[in-house]
Amino acid sequence: MELLFNLFSDYTLRIVAFGSSLLGITSGAIGCYAVIRKQSLIGDAVSHAALPGIGLSFLLIGSKDTEWLLLGAFIAGWIATFVILNINRLSRIKYDNALAMILAVFFGLGLVILTYIQKIPNSNQAGLEKFLFGQASTLLQRDVMLMGIVALLTLLPMIFLWKEFKLLSFDRVFADTIGFSTKKLDLILTTLIVISIIVGLQTVGVVLMSSMLIAPAVAARQWTDRLSVMVILSSIFGATAGICGTLISSSINNMPTGPMIVVVITLIAFVSLLFAPNRGLIWKKVRDNKNKKEINSTIVLSILYNLGVKHKKIFNAHDLNTLMLEKGGLKYSKKNLRKELDKLKISGLVNKHGKNLWAISKKGIDKIRALDYVNGGESYHD
Amino acid sequence: MDNIAVKVNDLTVAYHKKPVLWDIDLKIPLGVLMAVVGPNGAGKSTLLKAMLNLVKPLTGRTFFWGESYQVNRKRIAYVPQRGSVDWDFPTNVLDVVTMGTYGKLGWFKRPRKEEKEKAIEALDKVAMLSYSNRQISQLSGGQQQRVFLARALVQDVDLYFMDEPFQGVDAKTEKAIVKLLEELKNMGKTVVVVHHDLQTVMEYFDWVTFLNTILIDYGPIYKVFTEENLKKTYRSAIDSFYKNNRKVI
Amino acid sequence: MKKLIGWICILALVSMALVGCGNQGGQRDDGKLNIVATTTMLADAVKVIGGDNVNVECLMGPGIDPHLYKASAGDVAKMQRADMIIYNGLHLEGKMGDIFESMTKQNKAALGAAETISEDKLITGDSGGGNHDPHVWFNVELWIEVVKEIEKTLSNYDQDNKETYKANADNYIKELGSLHAYVEKRVEEVPGEKRVLITAHDAFGYFGDKYGFEVMGLQGLSTATEAGTADVKKLADYITENKIPAIFVESSVPPKNIEALQNAVVARGFKVEIGGELFSDSLGDPGSEEGTYIGTVKHNIDIIVDALIK
Numbered sequence: 001m002e003l004l005f006n007l008f009s010d011y012t013l014r015i016v017a018f019g020s021s022l023l024g025i026t027s028g029a030i031g032c033y034a035v036i037r038k039q040s041l042i043g044d045a046v047s048h049a050a051l052p053g054i055g056l057s058f059l060l061i062g063s064k065d066t067e068w069l070l071l072g073a074f075i076a077g078w079i080a081t082f083v084i085l086n087i088n089r090l091s092r093i094k095y096d097n098a099l100a101m102i103l104a105v106f107f108g109l110g111l112v113i114l115t116y117i118q119k120i121p122n123s124n125q126a127g128l129e130k131f132l133f134g135q136a137s138t139l140l141q142r143d144v145m146l147m148g149i150v151a152l153l154t155l156l157p158m159i160f161l162w163k164e165f166k167l168l169s170f171d172r173v174f175a176d177t178i179g180f181s182t183k184k185l186d187l188i189l190t191t192l193i194v195i196s197i198i199v200g201l202q203t204v205g206v207v208l209m210s211s212m213l214i215a216p217a218v219a220a221r222q223w224t225d226r227l228s229v230m231v232i233l234s235s236i237f238g239a240t241a242g243i244c245g246t247l248i249s250s251s252i253n254n255m256p257t258g259p260m261i262v263v264v265i266t267l268i269a270f271v272s273l274l275f276a277p278n279r280g281l282i283w284k285k286v287r288d289n290k291n292k293k294e295i296n297s298t299i300v301l302s303i304l305y306n307l308g309v310k311h312k313k314i315f316n317a318h319d320l321n322t323l324m325l326e327k328g329g330l331k332y333s334k335k336n337l338r339k340e341l342d343k344l345k346i347s348g349l350v351n352k353h354g355k356n357l358w359a360i361s362k363k364g365i366d367k368i369r370a371l372d373y374v375n376g377g378e379s380y381h382d
Numbered sequence: 383m384d385n386i387a388v389k390v391n392d393l394t395v396a397y398h399k400k401p402v403l404w405d406i407d408l409k410i411p412l413g414v415l416m417a418v419v420g421p422n423g424a425g426k427s428t429l430l431k432a433m434l435n436l437v438k439p440l441t442g443r444t445f446f447w448g449e450s451y452q453v454n455r456k457r458i459a460y461v462p463q464r465g466s467v468d469w470d471f472p473t474n475v476l477d478v479v480t481m482g483t484y485g486k487l488g489w490f491k492r493p494r495k496e497e498k499e500k501a502i503e504a505l506d507k508v509a510m511l512s513y514s515n516r517q518i519s520q521l522s523g524g525q526q527q528r529v530f531l532a533r534a535l536v537q538d539v540d541l542y543f544m545d546e547p548f549q550g551v552d553a554k555t556e557k558a559i560v561k562l563l564e565e566l567k568n569m570g571k572t573v574v575v576v577h578h579d580l581q582t583v584m585e586y587f588d589w590v591t592f593l594n595t596i597l598i599d600y601g602p603i604y605k606v607f608t609e610e611n612l613k614k615t616y617r618s619a620i621d622s623f624y625k626n627n628r629k630v631i
Numbered sequence: 632m633k634k635l636i637g638w639i640c641i642l643a644l645v646s647m648a649l650v651g652c653g654n655q656g657g658q659r660d661d662g663k664l665n666i667v668a669t670t671t672m673l674a675d676a677v678k679v680i681g682g683d684n685v686n687v688e689c690l691m692g693p694g695i696d697p698h699l700y701k702a703s704a705g706d707v708a709k710m711q712r713a714d715m716i717i718y719n720g721l722h723l724e725g726k727m728g729d730i731f732e733s734m735t736k737q738n739k740a741a742l743g744a745a746e747t748i749s750e751d752k753l754i755t756g757d758s759g760g761g762n763h764d765p766h767v768w769f770n771v772e773l774w775i776e777v778v779k780e781i782e783k784t785l786s787n788y789d790q791d792n793k794e795t796y797k798a799n800a801d802n803y804i805k806e807l808g809s810l811h812a813y814v815e816k817r818v819e820e821v822p823g824e825k826r827v828l829i830t831a832h833d834a835f836g837y838f839g840d841k842y843g844f845e846v847m848g849l850q851g852l853s854t855a856t857e858a859g860t861a862d863v864k865k866l867a868d869y870i871t872e873n874k875i876p877a878i879f880v881e882s883s884v885p886p887k888n889i890e891a892l893q894n895a896v897v898a899r900g901f902k903v904e905i906g907g908e909l910f911s912d913s914l915g916d917p918g919s920e921e922g923t924y925i926g927t928v929k930h931n932i933d934i935i936v937d938a939l940i941k
Contacts, residue, residue, distance in 0.1 A: 011898030012863040012891065036471055064885060115703055121692035121916070127885030129699055130857075137860045138891040160490055167481055170471050177434060177460045178485030178537070225517040227472045250860035254851075257859065 016136055017246040019144040020261055023203050024238025026151045026196045028216035029158060031238075032231045034193055035217040037169045041096075042081060043213035045103040046197045047206045049080030051110025054131055055117055064127050066143055066202065073131075073198045080106050081190055107206075134205035134258030136246070143202060150199045154192050158231075165189060166227055203242075204258035211262045212238065219269040222276035241265035298371065300340045301349055304360040305368045314365065317357035386448075387412045387541055387572040388433065393442030395425070395432050402428045404596045406442065410574060415567045416589035416600075417577040421616055424594045426576040427463065430543050434460055446541065456485060459534040461544040464527055469519040475529050476514040479504055482536030504532040507565070509558050524555030531562060542566065542573045549578060560586055583607065594618075661686075664789055667713040669724050670697055671914040672768045673744060673781075675924045677717055680782050680799045684792045688713070693913045693922070696883040698725045698853040710734060715788060717781065720746035721753075721765035723912075725853055740788055747780045748773060754836045756852045764852055766912070769838035771811040771928065775804050810925050817936045818842050825939050827875050829866065829892075831884040834911040849888050854912075858888055867895035870903055877906030877938035883913055906938025 008014065034040050050073035057072025058064060080102050087098040114128055158165065167175045168185045175182050193213070200209050220234035245261030274282045303323055308314035320334055341358050344350040349364035360368075390408040394401060403425040410416060418426050431437040433444040435451050446454040459482075482504070483497040505511045508528040518526065527547055534542060547559055563586065566573050577583060583590055584603055592598035592606070592615040599611050613620065664685040668674040674689035681687065688709055691700050697719070707730060710716050716734055718724055720743030724731075735741050745767045752773060756762035767773045782800035786793035818826070826843060828835055832850035839846030849858045849866060870878065870892075878893065880886045889905060896903045909931050915921025921930045 010860070010864050010895075012860050012867065012895045015894075016860050036468070038468070115701055118695055118700055119692065119703075121694055127887065130885070133857075135857060135887070137858050137863060138887045140887065140891055140894060163481075163484055163487075163492065164489065166473070167484055170473060170478075170481070171467050173436065173462060173466060174460075174481070174533075175484075176436070177455070177458070178482075179455055180484070180489075221472060225472050225474065230472050246860065250864070253859070253861065254856060255859060256857040258857075 012137070013246065013250055015141060015144055016139050016250075016257060017243045019139045019147050020136060020203055020242030020246050020257070021239040022144065022147040022151050022242075023200045023212065024216065024240065024242035024261075024265075025235040026147070026154050026238075027200055027209075027212040028220075028234040028236070028238025029231050030154055030192050030196045031213035031217040032220065032227070032234050033165060033169055033189055034213055035221065036227075040214045041099055041210065042084065042193065043197055044210035045084060045099050045106075046077040046081055046194055047201060047209035048103045048110075049106035050074075050077045050198060050201060051107055051131065051206050052076050052113050053110075054128055055110055055113030058117060058128060059113070066146070069128075069131075070146075070198050070201070073201060074194060076106065077194045077198055078191070081194055085186075085190070110206075130205075131201055132205050132207055133256065134201065134203050134208070136203045136257035136261070137249075139202065147199055150195055154196050157188060157192060161185070161188065204262055208258060208262045211265060212241075215262075215265040215269040216241070219265075219272035222272040222279045237265065237268050241268060297340055297344060300337065301344060301360065301364055301368060304350060304358065305365065308360055315359050317351075317353040317359040319356045319358075323358070385412050386410065387414075387446070388574070389445040389448075390433060391443050391445075393429075393432055393444065394440045395428055395437060396440050401440075401595060403432065403439075406593075406597050408591065408597060408600060410572065410589075412572055413567065413570050414589040415563055415573050415575075415587050416591060417575055417583050417587040418591045418593055419577055419580060419583060419615070420593040420598075421618065424615075426593055427545050429593065430460070430545055430574070430576060434458070434543065436460075457540045459537045459539045459542050461530050461534045461542070461547060463545045463549070464523065464530070469526070471518065474515050474517050475505065475510060475521070476501055478518060478529055479532045479536055482533040485537060500536050500538075501532070504535040505529075507535060508532045508562060509554075522552065524551035527551050528555055528558055531559065535562070540571055542571060544573070544575045546576050546578055548582075580612075664715065664785070665713045666715045666717060667710050668716075669718040669727070670912070671917075671922075672774075672924055672927075673717050673719060675914060675922075676774075676778055676781055676803075677785075679803050680778065680796055681785060682795060682799050684789065684795060685785075691913065693910075693916055694882050695913055696854055697723050697912050698855055700724060701726050702730055710739070713739075715740040715742070715784070717742045717744060717784075719744055719765055719767075721763045721767075722853075723765035725855060740784075742780065742784045744777045744780060748776055752776075754840060756833075762852065764833070764836045766834045767837055768924070769835055769928075770841040771807055771814060772841065773837060774924070775807050775811075778804060778807065806925060810928055814842060814928065814932045817932050818844070820936055821939050824873075825876070827873065827939075828935060829870065829875060829878040830909060830911065831879075831881045831886075831888050832911070834881065849892055850884075854884055863892055863895050866892055867899060870896050871899040871901040874901065875903060876941055877904045879906045879935070879938070880908045881911040882908055882915070883911060904938065904941075907934035909934060 031043070034043055053072040053074070053076025054069045055072075056076070057069050061068050061072075084095070084098045084102050087093050087102075088095045093101075117128065164175075164180060164185055167180065168182055168189065172182055175185070197209055197213060200212055204212055216234040216237040217230070219237050220230045223233055224230050241261050241264040245264045246257055248264070249255040249257040249260040272280070274280050277283050300323075304318070305314075307318055307322070308316060320337060323337060324334065341350060341352070344364070345352055345358075347363075349361055349367060351359050351361045353359060386409050388408070388410040390406055393403055393406040393408075395403040406429065418429065420426055428437060432439045432442075433451075444451065446458065451458075476498070479501040480493050480497055483493055483500060487493060487497070502511065502514070505514060508531055510525060510528050510532060513521065513525065513529075518529065521529065531544075531547065534544075548556055551559070563573060563575070567588075575587070577587070584607060588603055589601065590603050590607055591600035592611050594615050594617075598615045599606050663683075664681065665688070666677055666681065666685050667688045667690060668677050669690050671689055671691065671693055674687050677685065677687050690702070690706055690709070691697055710730070711734075716731070716739060718727070718731055718741070720731075722728065723745070731741060731743070745765055748767060750763075753767070754764040756764055767777065778800055782796050785796045789796075827845045827847070828839060829847050829849075831848060832854050833846070833848035833852045835844070835846045835848070838844060847866060847869070849862055850856050869875075878889055878896075880889045893903055893905060910921060910927045914924060914927045915930060920926040
């Protein structure tokens with residue numbers, strides 16, 4: 001709890017946590033669109049492509065002010081996105097290949113430019129290298145204000161163009177035929193994605209930024225089937241990761257902030273993948289087991305029912321051996337069969353007569369009748 | 383020109399060297415329920431797409447009520463083949479159908495109660511109302527098809543294009559679609575349907591177009607659904623049948 | 632189309648060859664010794680000692696951070712062609728360790744200047760693991776030892792000119808002696824409790840050790856580590872509590888870190904100044920007074936003292 005107290009009392013912690021949470025909100029929200037459009041890796045490409053932009057901006061303008069560097073990053077990131085999205089259209093190169101190519105080429109170019117810059121005297125180039133992994137703890141107030149503006153710039157269009165973006169992401173062809181300019185919408189959405197990536201570079205860096213775009217959205221998708229809830233949840237996850245990552249790294253020595261934030265959001269994503277109801281893997285396993293058990297007990301019940309139908313006396317009791325013979329392929333051992341029958345008795349679906357005789361009960365009959373695939377054809381009324 | 387809904391002139395579409403559609407001239411009158419039939423690869427889907435500007439033709443133009451597509455696009459609805467959408471998308475049935483109202487809403491406006499009610503009405507018409515809150519991946523093929531039809535209904539247009547709506551659907555869905563087509567016809571709408579099942583053409587439609595890269599024939603079924611036309615359209619299919627399997631009962 | 636690709640390939644190959652051949656740098660075939668030095672401090676010393684008998688090529692210019700410097704292919708080629716390589720060692724040139732190793736394996740004459748200093752005079756890094764603080768040049772007396780080592784190495788390699796080298800070195804050592812005295816005198820001006828030097832990274836350990844200053848850096852011994860929020864908090868608290876009047880920016884480290892620290896202190900209600908820019912991991916601009924070791928040390932101590940006695 002001392003941590004939380006520090007959060008409010010320590011100036012630096014406050015600034016860094018606030019900035020990180022803004023990043024989490026922005027990238028979490030807009031990242032949902034990248035994920036549902038199956039363009040997740042574009043975040044990776046854009047952030048890697050930003051590196052030469054940063055270097056060139058410094059070379060051409062000579063200032064290490066964040067604003068100029070981010071502008072260069074934005075232009076480079078935008079060009080990379082544009083190339084990737086169009087290379088598919090204009091040539092036979094597939095989307096995946098184009099993405100990998102552009103990512104590698106731009107990043108390599110960026111490293112070359114940085115190496116070149118380090119030769120220039122008095123360039124103080126060390127600051128540029130920091131963009132690789134972020135320098136969250138040196139966020140200044142004006143950096144955070146910039147992030148706040150970007151957050152607004154991103155969230156407002158999302159709200160105003162909510163149905164348009166949803167439509168575009170779901171069924172582009174349909175959007176075209178009802179008169180929406182999918183080109184314009186694509187442009188706006190892509191630009192928003194690029195902006196949010198660029199602004200996050202300062203905090204988590206070029207190499208890790210794509211995770212901030214993808215992980216919150218993937219995690220959120222596990223918990224809901226509605227886009228609106230997904231976006232809100234994703235933002236919350238992102239902000240939580242930002243704040244927690246900052247708090248944790250502040251309490252351990254030599255723990256870098258950016259990567260810690262990424263670790264937190266990854267954990268959130270993993271937990272969501274495993275434990276979310278309906279879609280979570282563990283949940284599915286549990287449900288599958290439950291279903292299997294259901295089916296098994298239904299099989300036993302149906303054996304009793306069919307026996308009854310055959311003998312025209314539905315409430316006749318039968319012993320275990322008879323039951324074992326009835327279903328040729330029954331995988332039960334006698335012991336398991338008895339266990340199953342005991343369970344059914346507890347549910348009131350069968351009755352036990354004497355020590356070893358079992359008959360179906362009225363409740364059991366009703367249950368069987370309700371399942372139209374068991375009943376199929378044979379009804380005891382015939 | 384008054385009673386012609388769609389007029390196609392000299393339409394030719396080629397993807398690579400071989401043409402997919404060659405010199406199509408077609409006049410679809412108002413209020414018909416028309417099937418477009420032909421063997422696989424005949425260009426049926428392409429015909430629809432080329433008419434709607436989704437595919438660029440090499441030559442030719444299509445006129446809707448005498449004007450270009452752009453002018454009258456708000457009076458036209460298109461239901462494509464089912465595969466084109468990501469079924470894991472976080473949206474439910476009601477939501478998808480409501481998207482059909484977006485066109486009339488235009489930019490920025492949000493769908494309100496009025497739009498929701500239109501969607502509910504359409505879902506009811508295709509017997510999918512009880513599935514309103516289901517996420518779309520939880521639907522069967524036929525149910526998905528009905529959802530898309532409902533979306534087209536909601537658009538409340540005068541001209542419907544449908545690409546193989548009966549493909550791979552269950553009996554319940556097929557019945558629902560047929561009922562829907564009848565209703566549309568009774569409302570005076572014009573419906574053009576790419577259809578794969580020759581057996582049901584005469585039963586479901588009143589006009590037919592025979593297509594196999596070129597236009598073999600088109601018109602009212604009682605005039606045009608002849609053995610000769612069938613032979614001409616499916617000639618290559620029949621030929622290869624005889625080539626590979628001489629014996630025929 | 633195929634022809635075009637062919638021409639492009641040829642063009643690419645030719646331009647690569649040209650670039651490879653182009654970089655002769657300052658090395659000439661004029662009978663002088665060709666020496667490659669890594670830092671500006673070393674280059675300065677070698678120039679003074681070697682005089683007209685050597686051509687010195689410096690890899691890292693002023694303002695460049697040696698902890699992060701990555702050698703390019705051109706740099707490696709320069710080192711290959713040189714007669715001798717002089718580097719600082721003790722992991723100052725953090726990303727070039729492998730290169731030095733391979734050079735020595737190839738029997739290239741190489742001197743790790745700081746590594747010749749006996750271990751009891753070196754400061755250990757507090758991260759343990761046997762790491763030493765490499766910033767030895769901030770202790771002028773230690774630098775005198777380095778100068779002696781350079782002279783020995785040059786003389787051994789180039790016996791013909793060893794008298795010149797000895798004479799140059801002796802002269803220079805006298806100057807360094809005066810420099811050391813100057814620094815000590817200026818330090819006297821600062822009252823005891825104000826002798827606290829706060830900079831961007833832990834470069835000034837030897838300075839603090841020799842001249843009686845408490846020294847604290849935001850980042851550790853290497854600028855490659857990130858300064859965490861805990862580090863900022865610790866320093867900000869310390870500065871505020873002890874009312875340290877000034878903190879200092881370094882020429883080879885981005886000023887943002889110190890700015891963030893200053894903001895943190897101001898938020899605690901204490902106004903700390905940025906005392907000025909110190910040359911930490913390199914010398915100042917060549918051609919200016921601060922382009923030499925002596926100039927840089929003077930510049931640094933003047934700025935420090937002037938800011939703290941306010």
